[in-house]
Amino acid sequence: MAELRFTESHEWVKADNGVATVGITRYAADQLGDVVYVELPQSGKQLKRGDEAAVVESVKAASEIYAPVAGEVIESNGALSGNPAKVNADPEGGAWFFRIRIGDTPALDTLMTKDQYTEFVKKL
Numbered sequence: 001m002a003e004l005r006f007t008e009s010h011e012w013v014k015a016d017n018g019v020a021t022v023g024i025t026r027y028a029a030d031q032l033g034d035v036v037y038v039e040l041p042q043s044g045k046q047l048k049r050g051d052e053a054a055v056v057e058s059v060k061a062a063s064e065i066y067a068p069v070a071g072e073v074i075e076s077n078g079a080l081s082g083n084p085a086k087v088n089a090d091p092e093g094g095a096w097f098f099r100i101r102i103g104d105t106p107a108l109d110t111l112m113t114k115d116q117y118t119e120f121v122k123k124l
Contacts, residue, residue, distance in 0.1 A: 005111035029091035040076035071103035
């Protein structure tokens with residue numbers, strides 16, 4: 001199983017065979033509160049690292065989801081469109097946002113490990 005990596009903007013990424021699955025962390029979901037809407041990227045969309053890829057809206061705020069790596073979106077999680085509350089229930093599992101064919105694999109090494117992310121969140 002691929003190791004989870006994390007960004008400072010609270011996305012997680014799990015790479016497997018050149019494809020990264022991207023979602024938001026439990027911390028981010030908890031900060032957002034009840035998620036009421038998600039806007040997902042279209043398949044075929046080219047993203048650079050740091051590009052806005054998706055939007056998540058809650059009763060508290062709207063927040064952008066950024067691409068942790070560059071590449072081409074190959075799939076979005078359609079289950080979230082009909083059930084955005086799934087983000088609160090399972091943010092680091094079944095409530096992933098999109099999958100991207102990785103264009104810059106070395107960028108994964110610059111992302112935080114689970115332990116590094118845990119320490120990062122403690123300082124917030």
